[in-house]
Every structure is written in C-alpha cells, then in structure tokens.
Amino acid sequence: MKAAGTVTPVAAEAGAAPVGAGTSGSLELRHITVRYGRGRSAVTAVDDVSLEVPAGRVVGLVGGSGSGKSTLGRAAVGLVPITAGNVLVDGVDQGRRPGRRPVQLVFQDPFASLNPRLSVGASVAEAVPREDRARRAEEVARYLDLVGIDPGMSTRLPHALSGGQRQRVALARALAARPAVLVADEVTSALDVSVQGAVLNLIRDLQRELGFAMLFITHNLAVVRYLADRIAVMDRGVLVEEGPAGQVLEDPEHEYTRALLSGVPRIGEPLPESAGAEGAKTAGAAGAASGTDEGTETGNR
Numbered sequence: 001m002k003a004a005g006t007v008t009p010v011a012a013e014a015g016a017a018p019v020g021a022g023t024s025g026s027l028e029l030r031h032i033t034v035r036y037g038r039g040r041s042a043v044t045a046v047d048d049v050s051l052e053v054p055a056g057r058v059v060g061l062v063g064g065s066g067s068g069k070s071t072l073g074r075a076a077v078g079l080v081p082i083t084a085g086n087v088l089v090d091g092v093d094q095g096r097r098p099g100r101r102p103v104q105l106v107f108q109d110p111f112a113s114l115n116p117r118l119s120v121g122a123s124v125a126e127a128v129p130r131e132d133r134a135r136r137a138e139e140v141a142r143y144l145d146l147v148g149i150d151p152g153m154s155t156r157l158p159h160a161l162s163g164g165q166r167q168r169v170a171l172a173r174a175l176a177a178r179p180a181v182l183v184a185d186e187v188t189s190a191l192d193v194s195v196q197g198a199v200l201n202l203i204r205d206l207q208r209e210l211g212f213a214m215l216f217i218t219h220n221l222a223v224v225r226y227l228a229d230r231i232a233v234m235d236r237g238v239l240v241e242e243g244p245a246g247q248v249l250e251d252p253e254h255e256y257t258r259a260l261l262s263g264v265p266r267i268g269e270p271l272p273e274s275a276g277a278e279g280a281k282t283a284g285a286a287g288a289a290s291g292t293d294e295g296t297e298t299g300n301r
C-alpha cells in the first residue's frame with residue numbers, strides 16, 4: 001500500500017526519461033481582456049489583467065463567484081478568445097486565437113476532461129506527445145502510476161471510476177502532455193470532502209517533484225494557503241492584489257482581500273461560500289490526508 005500523496009520516483013527508473021522532464025516553464029499573462037457577447041449584452045469577464053506564473057512556482061488565483069478566474073484560466077490555455085492582451089509561455093507569444101498551447105487545464109469536473117467513451121488508458125495515451133508515441137503504453141502506465149492509479153485499470157471507462165480516481169486520471173492526462181504550465185481550475189470542488197485532501201496532497205507532491213509551474217484557481221483561501229507561493233486576487237474581472245502568499249494572507253493590501261479573509265461580506269455583495277469556516281475545514285482535510293491510506297478511494301493499492 002502506498003501512502004496518499006506519495007510520488008513514485010518513476011523518474012529514477014532505469015532507462016526511463018524523467019517524468020515531467022522539460023515541463024517546467026513560465027506563464028505570463030499581459031494585459032488580458034476577455035469579453036463575452038457583443039453590444040449591450042457584452043460582459044467584460046476579465047479586464048486588463050497582467051499576471052505571471054514563474055517557472056516551478058504555484059500562483060493561487062482567488063476571488064468570488066463570477067470574478068473572472070475561470071475565464072482567465074481558459075484564456076491562458078487557449079479555450080476562449082482573448083479580446084486584448086498576450087499570453088506568453090517561456091516568453092513565446094501564443095497568439096490570441098484559441099488553440100493548442102503548452103499549457104494544460106484540469107477542470108473542476110473531471111468528466112469535462114475525459115471522453116466518456118474512451119478508456120482511461122486511451123484518454124491518457126491521446127495526450128502523449130508525438131515523439132513519445134512509440135513508447136505510448138509505457139508512458140500511460142508511468143503516468144497512471146504517478147497519480148496513484150493502478151495501470152491495470154487502464155481498460156476501464158471513466159464512469160466506472162470514483163470522482164477522486166477520475167480527477168487523478170485527468171491529472172495523469174494533463175501531465176502526460178508534458179505541459180510547460182498547468183492550470184488547475186477548482187480541481188477539488190466537485191470531489192467528496194473525504195478525498196479532497198488526498199487529491200490536493202497529490203497535486204502538491206507532483207508539483208514539487210516535477211517542478212511544473214501552476215496557476216491554481218480556487219475560491220477557497222485555505223487551499224491556496226496550503227499550495228501557493230504567490231496569491232492573486234480577482235474582483236469583478238480586475239486583479240486587485242498579487243504578492244507572496246504569506247504577505248497577501250497575513251497583511252493584505254486591498255479591502256476586497258481583507259473582506260475575503262475575514263469572511264465578512266460587503267454590503268450588497270455575497271462572499272464566496274468557503275472563505276471562512278468551510279475553507280478551514282478543507283485545509284484540515286488536506287493536512288489530515290498526508291500519509292493516510294487512500295486505498296478505499298483509489299481502490300487499487
């Protein structure tokens with residue numbers, strides 16, 4: 001049995017290229033604006049946001065519901081057209097049109113990342129870069145193993161897995177593409193509280209082991225406290241604050257950040273559900289999950 005969140009040192013296996021080799025990169029979002037719709041019904045979801053995720057670092061992106069976090073993440077990945085601004089990966093401009101980028105997104109709902117008709121193994125295999133296709137089966141097994149899924153489960157369809165297992169497979173698929181940067185959008189929100197901590201631990205351990213840069217989107221401040229080196233705060237499409245995690249959490253500059261942290265809603269404006277007590281619960285779950293046996297959830301160890 002393997003402890004939850006333990007990263008198998010597959011990189012050290014004889015003859016195998018290190019998993020994640022060449023995956024560390026930086027993401028720079030420059031003056032990004034994203035508008036949905038046209039004319040009077042147009043919504044400016046992201047308004048002139050500049051944000052950097054340095055190589056090997058985790059930036060937590062927080063903010064209330066509708067503040068534009070997901071839109072910014074999707075813009076980074078190339079899933080929504082950018083109205084203005086530039087996305088740079090390792091200094092290379094990715095252009096404004098949607099399309100494939102060296103940035104992978106893991107969604108809140110793992111079903112959104114996985115084709116329901118494709119087996120787990122086929123889903124991961126699809127993401128393996130062309131140059132590694134000859135060793136595809138081996139790559140699939142390595143990445144599944146890395147996220148704590150028995151490669152023997154690779155013939156199963158997503159619906160035959162638990163929510164936590166599906167999210168692990170979605171993560172394996174994202175990592176198998178060897179992205180320079182990973183964007184994780186509310187990856188634990190759809191999971192049962194009992195497995196949220198284990199998945200967070202896994203993500204944290206993988207990030208430390210493989211060193212990829214990550215934009216971690218969440219409305220849960222306790223989660224960013226646990227994972228992020230830096231924290232960026234969005235309110236109504238605008239980036240209101242960005243800085244080292246400790247500083248933003250302990251000594252926030254912006255009134256909105258202070259409101260998020262205190263859990264006190266501003267007049268006429270609801271706060272994200274988990275800024276207060278629920279956030280602390282999740283942090284507890286994350287902490288409690290370290291080193292615990294996750295065999296029941298993964299069903300394979």
Ligand SMILES: Nc1ncnc2c1ncn2[C@@H]1O[C@H](COP(=O)(O)OP(=O)(O)OP(=O)(O)O)[C@@H](O)[C@H]1O
Pocket residue numbers: 036037043044045063064065066067068069070071072219
């Ligand atoms: N496809 C879309 N078409 C039109 N408007 C959209 C679309 N997606 C998002 N929006 C709007 O853009 C704004 C930002 O939404 P977005 O989902 O990016 O925020 P969020 O901070 O991720 O919110 P949540 O935490 O609730 O997911 C909201 O006003 C939302 O209604």
